[in-house]
Amino acid sequence: MSYRDVAVHLTLDPRNEMRTRLAIALARRFGARVSGLYTVPPPNVPYYMGEYIPTELIQKQMDEAQRASVGAREAFLATCRDAGIEHRWLSSDMAPVEALRLGARASDIVIVGQPDPNPSDPASIPYGTDVLPHELALQAGRPVLAVPYAGEFGEIGRNILVAWNGKREAARAVHDAMPLLRSAETVHLLVVAPEKKGRTPLADIAEHLQRHGVRLQSAIVDGNGSGQRKVGQILMAEAQGRGADMMVMGAFGHSRLREMVFGGVTETVLSGMTLPVLLSN
Template identity: 80%
Template sequence: MSYRDIMVHLTLDPRNAERIRYAIGLARRFNARLSGLYTVPPPNVPYYMGEYIPTELIQKQMDEAQKASVTAREAFLATCAGAAVEHRWLSSDLAPVEALRVLARASDVVIVGQPDPSPADPAAIPYGTDVLPQELALQAGRPVLAVPHGGPVGDTARSVLVGWNGKREAARAVHDALPLLRAAETVHLVTIAPEKKGRTPQAEIAELLERHGVRLQAAIVEGNGQKVGMALLAEAKARDAELLVMGAFGHSRLREMVFGGVTETVLGNLDLPVLLSN
């Protein structure tokens, strides 16, 4: 198994260039085609305008959005050509989750950006990207690789940390990440204690990974009262990991807002790329 088609999401976002650079690094490593999918944002009408929306304003924003799309396309094509990476350009007027949910299913992995965790102006967040990584991971049926908002980040992933809790989502993430795990110099298989009954034990998945040629270090660590997501990020930092692999665990949006969750915690405090699967 290898990655043969990698998709990267682009939109009206100053972080496009960083994601393209990261995606090109992965595409070159696996000799994969890189598909750039640009989602054109809809007109953004200020709330204070109420029901009165001048046609000229709508048309101006649509023209600017199309112009930005052309600029992004030229930059993507030029960068990929310069890197000698097989590539193609796609665009959609749908919301990012809707467009990627369908198109990502015909790719091996899709790269998206982490929403700005501390936006100075929430209205400036690119349309539809505020919940993109977690929502897409739950809906696409393919692994989602979220790149931190604060960059730059390396694309080598020589050291990878796998968060293992024995659940279905974690198993899906491990298998989806196999090309990256086999290519890594060291894979840290970490379970935040305690292991629970009824779930695949760490020793079993460790044996499977070793049979796949993964260079593995396994550990069960104490969370010391931290949220599991923060404990995983702390372990990744302590072990100099360049990539985190974990299952995407989803609840209702209301429950996540009230109680939080592992996925929400990780994505809200991300300082390295994370591969999510559900």
């Protein structure tokens, strides 16, 4: 298994170039093509004001969105040409989750950005991206690489932390990340749970990864009965302490209301991430 098609989400966002460079780095490593999928933001019209907004203003917003897409297209194509990477440009006026859900299924991995977790102006967040990483990971059927809102990530996957709990979603994430895991210099396989007598939760998956030639370290961190939010914080602290440049984890989905009220490992990591996170469901 390898990555031969890498999709990257682009929109009205100054982080387009950083995500494109990361996609190019992955494509160069695996001999892949990069597909830039641009989602055109719709007019910003509150539903309760629709009939009061002049059509001229709506048309102006649509024209500005189209002009922005032309600039993004030219920047993407130039960056890929300069890198000597096979590439293509795709554009959609569908909501980002829907457009990427469809586009990701014809790709091996899709790169998306984390929305600003503390926006000074919530209206400045590109349309539909506020829930993009988590919702897409639950729907795409492909691994989703979520990239933090801040920081530079030109190349990743040399020192990887894998969050393991033995569940289906974690197994899916490990399988989907295998090209990166095999080429990594170090992989930290981590379980956040009290150690039990006898065979540990790590034993079988550690043996499986070693059979694939993964250079593996493994550990069990005693979470002392921590709740899901605390487990997410432990994972992020362990990733930082071990010098990881990315994390691999299963995307565990509940209703948005339940996630907002009770939190969750996935939600905690995605809201406070400081390194790219590969998610699968």
